[in-house]
Amino acid sequence: MCCIVKVCPVGAAALGIPEDEVRQRCPALLMDEHGHATCDLKDRAPETRRMDDDTFAYVMGFGQGCCIKAQLGVNGRLVDFASQPKHVKRAAVAEVINRREKILHTTTDE
Numbered sequence: 001m002c003c004i005v006k007v008c009p010v011g012a013a014a015l016g017i018p019e020d021e022v023r024q025r026c027p028a029l030l031m032d033e034h035g036h037a038t039c040d041l042k043d044r045a046p047e048t049r050r051m052d053d054d055t056f057a058y059v060m061g062f063g064q065g066c067c068i069k070a071q072l073g074v075n076g077r078l079v080d081f082a083s084q085p086k087h088v089k090r091a092a093v094a095e096v097i098n099r100r101e102k103i104l105h106t107t108t109d110e
Contacts, residue, residue, distance in 0.1 A: 003029040003039065004093055010060065014045035031094065 003026040007017050011026050028040040042048050042056050051059065071078040081089065 004096065008060070010045055010048060011041055014041055
């Protein structure tokens with residue numbers, strides 16, 4: 001599951017997000033200036049607070065590979081997102097997040 005587009009069941013429970021509102025970027029997804037993502041849920045959810053980092057990563061599916069079935073425009077052609085190098089995926093995700101934040105900011109300012 002990709003935290004960019006949907007809140008996972010653990011996140012929904014920990015953050016009190018109703019089922020009909022899970023199709024959004026997870027509020028617990030943190031991105032640093034280098035495009036590295038981290039999950040801020042470990043210490044928020046009672047069921048994950050007790051887990052060591054390796055168990056938490058396994059349960060949440062971290063490091064299992066990209067499951068986004070999307071195409072990405074690269075140099076004027078469409079390519080499979082999941083097969084791209086990490087730096088390309090990070091740049092694409094950062095651009096999506098920046099665009100969404102600009103859209104939300106513009107919408108809420110009006």
